[in-house]
Amino acid sequence: MAGVLTSAPLFVLRPLNSRTKSTRWVKVTAELRETPSSSASLSVSSGQEEGQRLGSSSLPATFSPPPGFKPPQPKRFSVRPDKFLDILSASLALPFRLGTGAFVLGYSASFVSEDKISSNEYVMSIAGLKLKEASKLGPRPEKPIEIYEFESCPFCRKVREIVSILDLDVLFYPCPRNGPNFRPKVLQMGGKQQFPYLVDPNTGVAMYESDDIIKYLVKKYGDGTTPLMLSLGLLTTLTAGFAMIGRMGRGSMYTPSKLPPVPLELWAYEASPFCKIVREVLVELELPHLLHSTARGSPKRQKLYEEAGHFQVPYLDDPNTGVKMFESAEIIDYLRATYAL
Template sequence: MSTQIDAVINLFSGTVRGWRCTLVRGRARKTPEKILKLYDIEVSPYCRLVREALSEMDLDVMILPCPAGGKRFRPEAKALIPNTTFPMLVDDNTGVVMNESANIIDYIATTYEGKVRAQTGLGRQLAVGTSILSSVFHARPGGLTGMKARPSKAPEQPLILYSFEASPFSKPVRARLCELEIPYVLKNTAKGAMTDMGPPAFRDKLFKAPKGTTPNRQWLAEQTGKVQVPYLIDPNTGVAMYESNDILKYLDKTYGV
C-alpha cells in the first residue's frame, strides 16, 4: 500500500480520536532527568492513549517495541512484571515500573506536572472506545500494521524519530519500527500554536510565524530549515531524513532481514 493511501486512512483514524495530541495542551512543567521508557505496541489502543498524553504534555520517551511474537523487549518487560500487559512504563528517575494505561497517564501527569483529561468515568470509556475503533483502520491483509514482529537486525544505538501521535505520515514509520523491534527515542513534535496548523509549505507562507513553538520544533527549524514530521535520525549510520516513504525503504534495507 502506498504511503499516500496509508496517510488518508490514518487521517480517518485520527478523526475518530478527535485529533487528540495534534496540539500541546498541557505541557509538563518538569522534565525527567532520565528519559522515560515505554514498552509499547504501536497499534494497541491502550498504548496509543499513553502516547497521546505524552504528546500533549510535550514529553519525549524511549519506545521499546513489543509486537506480537517479539523477542527483543517482550522478555525484558515480563522479567520486570511477570505476565505484564502493554503499555508498560519504566521511570528510572523514581524507580517506578507500572502497566495499565490509565495509571500510567495519571502517574506521568502528576509526577511531571502536566495536564491531561481525567482517566475515569465516561470520559475514559469514550477514550478507550474511540481508540479501539481507531485501531480498526490499521487492518491490512495479514493483520494490523504495527502488531506482529518481523525478522530484523538490532541497531547498536536507538534511533531518533521526530513525530506526533496524530500525524498521518508518521504512523507508518512508527508501525514499521515496532514490527522490526527497533528501539527509538520518540521526540514528540506536536504543534505548539495554531500558526503551526496545516502542511508546512502552506502554513509557512500563510502565517509567516515563528516555527519554534516547542523545543523539538525549534530544533528542527534550526537544524534542517523546516519543521515537518516524520524526521528520522540514525546515529548508527549518520543518516537523517524526511519523507515517510524514504524512511520506510531505509528501515527495511538497513534493518530488515
C-alpha cells in the same frame, strides 16, 4: 514463576557531558533476577561489545545505508502515490480521537508580523500570515521515560497521546507479537506480558495499566489534570480502538530484523498519519527508538528547525549509519532496507 533470561540488550540514554548540546548513547545490558516482579539491574558495557545474540543469529558489527542511498528533499504535505491509501487510513484516527495528541499542554497561538520574526525562528505560515505557537509545560524529566508497547494496541495509543500532550521524550521499546527481545523483558521485569509498561528512570517507578500511567505522567510532568478525551473510561478505550480500524493491525506483528547497537531517534507526534506509518514499521522491526515529541506548540519544533534547517515530521536520525532524513515513505523504505532480514 521464575523468569527466563534472554540476551537482548537494553539501552539507557545517559548524557556523557551535560554542558554539551549533543547527547551520546551508552549501551546497557540487563542482568535480571529470576522473579516476576524484579526490576533490571543495569551495568554499563562498552558500545563495541556486539557479541550478544538475537535468537540464532549474531548481531553485525556495523550498519550502513543501502547502496546509492541519498536522503530525499523534504516536500511539505506531499504523499507518494503508493502511500496514499496508508496515509488516508491512518488519518481515520483524527475524527475518532478528535485530534488528541495534536497539541501540547497549554497550547496558544498568535499571529505576528514579519518584522518580529528572526531569520532562524520557526513559525507556521498560513495564507501569508505568520502564526507563532507556544505552550505551558510541566516539569521536565532529566532522563527519557521508557515505555514498552506496540503500535496497534488501543491502550498503548492512549499513553502515546499523553506523551505528545506533555511533550515528553520517550525511549520506546517496541513489543510486537512474537518479538524475541523486549516482550520477554517485560515479563521478567513486571511478571506479565501486558502493555503498555512504563519505567521512569527518574523516579524508579515502573507500572502497567494505561490509565494509571496517564495519571502518573500528568501528575509528575503535567498540571495534574487528565485531558478530557483521555478521562472518559471505556469510551476513551473504544475510540482509541476505532481509530485503528483503518490500519488492520499494522504495527503489531514482528518482522525478523537486525537489532541496531544504538537506538534510532524519531521526531514525531501521535496525531500525525505520516508519523504513524513510520512508527508501525519501527515496531514491526522491533527497533528501539527515542521519540522526540513535536506536537503543535512544542519547543522542540524550534530545535529541529535549527538542527535540520527545516521543520517537518517525521524526521529520522539514525546514529548507526549517520543517515538523517525527512519523508515518511522514504524513511520506511530505508528502515526495511537497512534492518529487515
